[in-house]
Amino acid sequence: MIDLHLHTTASDGALSPPELVEKARSAGLFTISITDHDTTAGCDAALDAARAAGIDLIPGIEVSAVADGRDVHILGYFIDTASGSLRAFLDRQRDERLRRVREMGDRLAALGCRIDVAPILESAARGRSVGRPQIASALLDAGYVGSRDEAFDRFLEFGGPAYVARRGASPAEVVAVIHGAGGIASLAHPGVLRRDELMAPLAAAGLDALEAVHSDHDAAAEARYRACARDLSLLVSGGSDFHGEVQHRVTRFGAISISEEELAALRRAAHRRLP
Secondary structure, rough: EEEEEEOOOOOOOOOOHHHHHHHHHHHHOOOOEEEEOOOHHHHHHHHHHHHHHHOOOEEEEEEEEEEEOEEEEEEEEEEOOOOOHHHHHHHHOOOOOHHHHHHHHHHHHHOOOOOOOHHHHHHOOOOOOOOHHHHHHHOOOOOOOOHHHHHHHHOOOOOOOOOOOOOOOOHHHHHHHHOOOOOOOEOOOOOHHHHHHHHHHHHOOOOOEEEEEEOOOOHHHHHHHHHHHHHHHOOOEEEEEEEEOOOOOOOOOOOOOOOHHHHHHHHHHHHEEEE
């Protein structure tokens, strides 16, 4: 089994990197990629555990881009996590996340839902990638909502009263950043994104793959995006998008996988980017 979309406590996942590796081993996964949001800390911290468990850990990341004021997530695989250009870019991403947390806190206070964002900002200073999931947890802990889902539905989704638009790099720029770090780029969960008009321009800008296989894609959606990948000469990636208990969607951890042939095609694409 191959799962190329997993999150840890380095961003908005529930399990530490070693805990996630152990869960992956128990689930029968033999190749994984930890793709935390705008950070490679989880992937780096899992290396020793993955080696000990006999699991092939592909260096990965899920980068937040912006198109028309909305998030577009680009997955990066086989990246050099020590790349200087990637490090500098992720520093800018971290600063943008902190701005959004502060502004969301201010908007919630104006709505009568005052939360303490200081612990969230402090966790960012310790290296965690922070954002709306941590705000949702703070709303839940303060008793303003009954679940994280409610926090997103009432306040934090696009168009919600506490939603703060992201500023930052375009999807095409993020693809270039991933390529600059020696990796390949895949458009994350296009069925969730629902911005199919972005796919052809991104393919022209060098996008390598579509995440056709995903927990939120039913059979029809997977078939649709596999066909889109073929039409645009893109490869297929896939994964559960597992977050754990903090995740506000049902995932199929250990039950969703791309094929070994599809993984091999991704490896070949990454190998062609080697200097």
